Amino acid sequence: MYKLLIVDDEPMTREYIKLFVGGLHQEWICAGEASDGQEALEVLAAAGEDFDLVMTDIKMPVMDGLELAKELSARRSKPRMVILSGYDEFALAKEAMRYGVNEYMLKPLVKEELVAVLDRMARELAAERAEQAAYLSLSEQSREQVARNFLHAVVTDNHMEIKVLYPLLHRLKINLLEAEGAVLLVDLDEGQLLERGIAPSDQALYRYIVHQTAAELAEENPGIILFADHKQRTALLVPGEDGDDVALRCAALFAKLSQAVLGMTGLGLWGAAGSAELDILQLGASYRSARSAMKGRLLEEEHRLLPPVGPGSDDGAKLLEAAKEACRGATIGGHGREAALLAALQPLMPPAGSWSRRSALRLGVYLLRSLAEEDRPAAARAIALLVRPESAADRYGPEAFAKLLAAALASMREQAQTGTSGHSAGAGEPEHETVTKMKAYIHAHYAEPISLALIADKMGLSPGYLSSLFHQNTGESYIKYLTRVRMERAAQLLQAKPPEKVYDVAEKVGYLSVKHFSYVFKQHFGTPPGEYQMSR
Template sequence: MLNMLIVDDESFVIEGLKHAVDWSLYGIRIAGEANNGAEALELLDMLDKPIDIIMTDVRMPIMDGFGLIERLNERGHRCKIIVLTGHEEFDYAKKAIRYRIFEYLLKPVTLDKIEDTVSRLAAEFREENEKQRRLHDMEKKLLQSLPLLEERFYFNLLSGIYQQDMQTLLGIKLDAAAFQTIIVQIDNLKPTGSGAVHTADDERQRQLLSLTVQHMVSVSLAERLPLPFSVVAFNSTDFVLLLQHQAALPPGSEGDGLQQPFSAIQELVQRETGLTVSFAIGRAYDSLQRVAKSFHEAQEALKHKLYYGNSCIVSYSDIEVNQGHYLDSFRQAKDQLVDAIQIRDAKLSTQVLSTIQSTLEKEKKYGIPYIRTLSMELVLIASLVLHEKGDHLADICPGHPDLLGEVQQLGTVADIFDTLRETYTAIIQHYEHKGASRNRDIIHFVRTYMAEHLDQEIKLDDLAQLVYLTPNYLGYLFKESVGMGFSSYLMQLRMEHAKTLLTKPGSRIYEVAASVGYKNAHYFSKIFKEYTGVTPSEY
């Protein structure tokens, strides 16, 4: 309940105000009364509950209404003021504006005028309380989301999106002459020696081991490397180190000084956990905007673990000068296979693989070792895309638990590419099913959010941010799922809810308008008539 104090030097006025209005209907309780400003101030000091509203006369003995208001301002009181006066004087009106008085009522005031004023005042309190509640909820969610926001900042940075405002908000310090990324990959989650086996199905154990290794690497690296660095968890087996160099590095020297600490860490991890880790080193660059390039290079270096084996340390600077002809062959086709998985186009993957097969079979210049290497790389491409999405090839294609080994054993190009086509098709079908389910969940969330926030401004752009989609794509999904555009659906939702509210006894048009998100009651009436064919009052 809101607490109100009535201040007037005429007792009959106070009694009239107390009994003329059913204050409880507006959530208001008469907490006290005073005959002048001085008494009101004394009463405010005595009351154990804060006063939210003061209804005061202007001309009173000892201390008038504006004297009271001045003292309230000096004390920092934030209560709402309604001024009652029998004198329509310009100076009073100016003071009312200066002190931001809620309403200035001229006696004799009608009951309708009082009720209208109180109704608006109560509505303003409700709106302010709701704003405070939303602000508190936002602050609470922000505090809870800080780790997630920090993780997303680094993910975006690795993807080529540098958000300086987000960096400032989160207090992330990245001040260096050069930035360098290193991917640390847990080669497997099984001990390499004898003993208990940690299976891939035991996800909880996988996560625990991954966190253990990440902690060991972070602590050990901090002891061995005199550089600031950040750790970004990428998936259950990979995490990224972002090194901050205080001086620029000469080209080709990015791996210098890292081999020894990385080797020591590999020995420590294997000794303590039985696991092996590999390091893939990107080059160092002089700006945060180029961190993504360093990360891409580290990813390219990591692919060469295929040739170096587990527990390796691979630098992009080393592999760049050793790229053989076979790595450049079919480069466009390989990019198209990545695209096929990303856009879920099984026809494209089948077409690309068939084209590669046809070329290999027609042009006999490619030797068996190259074909074996190429087939392994095509498997690796699919596996890397799955890793980026947090999935594993063996889970999606259980019929091929060791696809790399399998393609090495197949005797013909046709057999190899039949297996590859089957694999890519299975992967794409998996994501088609997964994507359809996710889209349904997204649209359900959006529709629920709209229904629960009709009294607020609702924008497609804001909703798109909430579900991490572009506005255009969310709009497309929404229309495809609901059968009408976002704006049309929102208007229908508002109007149907307005129709329901208008049928309730005592409903006021401006209140209904506010409840369905229209600040301007006249504009609401116009839209309502366009929608229903009648005005709100006729309805």
């Protein structure tokens, strides 16, 4: 049975619908009535908002139907609505349609028209419930796959998938974060694999072992989600109570994983934890910081969890870029190319004064592949020269390593091309107008699962360009602006009279989890929402 709430200041109208609705349509029952919009809101609150349809008059004292429609439209979980009005109230009814009203009926009510509306509402509700049941019937494995696909889309900047999967997370009530979380990235040592003579075709097997071992550990730790990045490296979302807790959990998980992999394969593991983030859409930033930190393995000898790369701590990255430029020059040729290569490699030399074969292979493979870019055959030919037995040595000084690398570079027949590209606003609208539209959309839809990809799609612009444009014009990221809008609205709701429940406020500003909302609120205002409400 579907439940109807009739809202009308005319007792005769309410009585008519109460008495005859069951006979007019067997799937409907009039489960409540109210004489104005304010009373209707109270009835909805008392019943846990468990009504399928609100049928309301447009003109009523205290709160009219238009105000009621506006109030209900702002709620995530809202009943369907039918507006009742006279001929002279059509302008008001038309305005009410802006708030998501489903039907408009003229008074006095005609029985056949009322039956048709009730039948149409019942069929639409049945379809919605069938769709919801299909989602809820998904197995736990299927729900986990949705979460993995979403995380993969976030770290690979696949905005099309984000646009589809982000609302789906909300519909399935899949909550990935209660407070903060970070991406933990792990990978085998390719230098060690090559040193042991493991062919590239066989390396996939060892990475599969790492992935499966990580999957077993993830099952033992609720909240941790396993996925893979675009290079098929194992990645894990590690949630925690705050940034420090996330870091501790990443370290503990990596220790268990690396020990297990070492015991099974004899191979070492590198790991890097990204920045702790408050929002799942910011996990791409966490992944990028982990990916940057992972480059630290090229300057290390011993396998370990690499520290995060903070602001101003990119000296290693600069040295690697200098080495890549020197390698690029060596492939072109010209006077002094080998001397320039040697000069660029020397700052990368480990404290021992020379590279182990494993470290030399690791660094050499990185440099060759970064130059070859998409030309994999060229990189493969160069790497084959790097690992040939006659080139093997226990350790390499700077001159020996430069010579070995120069020989591999000389085999690369095609010069890796580099270039830059950008997005220009062209002859379109001024940038500030685009940002204004973005802000307007955020203010209108902050309670929904909106993402940058969704907004970009609506505006016909690329997400990357829109993100850069927004930051340039506002001085803050899109996600920080959205969070601030949500938090400021939450503060207003918490100060409302009568006071709103914290869990209701959390839902109204777009959070699936009350715990996550409370955490973000405390981070923003310095006090939990309950205490904030009591202090006002």
